[in-house]
Amino acid sequence: MNEVPLVEVRDLTKDYAEGENVARVLKGVQLTVAQGELVALLGPSGSGKSTLLNILGTLMRPTSGSVRVLGQSLVGAEDLVLTEFRNRHIGFVFQAHLLLPDFTALENVMFPAAARHGRERHTDRARASELLDRVGLSDRRDYLASQLSGGQKQRVAVARSLMNAPELVLADEPTGNLDRESADRVMQLLIDINSSDGTGFLISTHDENIAARCQRQIYMADGRIADDRR
Numbered sequence: 001m002n003e004v005p006l007v008e009v010r011d012l013t014k015d016y017a018e019g020e021n022v023a024r025v026l027k028g029v030q031l032t033v034a035q036g037e038l039v040a041l042l043g044p045s046g047s048g049k050s051t052l053l054n055i056l057g058t059l060m061r062p063t064s065g066s067v068r069v070l071g072q073s074l075v076g077a078e079d080l081v082l083t084e085f086r087n088r089h090i091g092f093v094f095q096a097h098l099l100l101p102d103f104t105a106l107e108n109v110m111f112p113a114a115a116r117h118g119r120e121r122h123t124d125r126a127r128a129s130e131l132l133d134r135v136g137l138s139d140r141r142d143y144l145a146s147q148l149s150g151g152q153k154q155r156v157a158v159a160r161s162l163m164n165a166p167e168l169v170l171a172d173e174p175t176g177n178l179d180r181e182s183a184d185r186v187m188q189l190l191i192d193i194n195s196s197d198g199t200g201f202l203i204s205t206h207d208e209n210i211a212a213r214c215q216r217q218i219y220m221a222d223g224r225i226a227d228d229r230r
């Protein structure tokens, strides 16, 4: 079977302006991820993990190289095309959950669907409810996000990332702010979703325990991929 890769990155570089100088933080990244893979992204602070995730998430443009997600080139595409592509195919979980504090858990989960379609559809509530059930938070559906614990907020963020049934979820240190027990629970959730739905995950982490539970571990160092283990 010749399935289009989930992620295909060639010769990727990224420069940031630093005053009058330019700092190259990605120095030629090569990476292929198949659909449905569960991948951990490791490496020291500043090695470029977040930059790579932001580029894959169409939140930032590369300086040079080619980047494709599900065959769609992220280089040179117009902003509107990228926004639509992102809303449809990519989910995000950040270290800081970024929930809207004055909206309920359910409303937060529904948000990506409204962003994608420009309005609420009659099926959205049922889908968001089902996702909250999956992350074990049915009983917190109508709580404001500000009334949830850190671990609960991150589980809501996981449910939200799945709202539009993306093929790829990018998770930037999703367990970074959680205690061991909550971190393990969130990670188990990602593993379960990966195996039941075939959603592909790229998870940046400093936590070797979390990384060991992924199928594949990619190590970044100084803007390059230094090791790739399965």
Ligand SMILES: Nc1ncnc2c1ncn2[C@@H]1O[C@H](COP(=O)(O)OP(=O)(O)OP(=O)(O)O)[C@@H](O)[C@H]1O
Binding pocket: 016, 017, 025, 043, 044, 045, 046, 047, 048, 049, 050, 051, 052
């Ligand atoms: N917007 C920016 N402008 C300038 N430099 C930046 C910007 N964002 C990141 N950098 C620099 O790029 C380098 C890589 O940062 P990045 O956040 O990708 O690393 P990381 O591996 O995710 O680190 P951490 O594990 O600490 O999150 C760092 O040296 C950082 O200071």
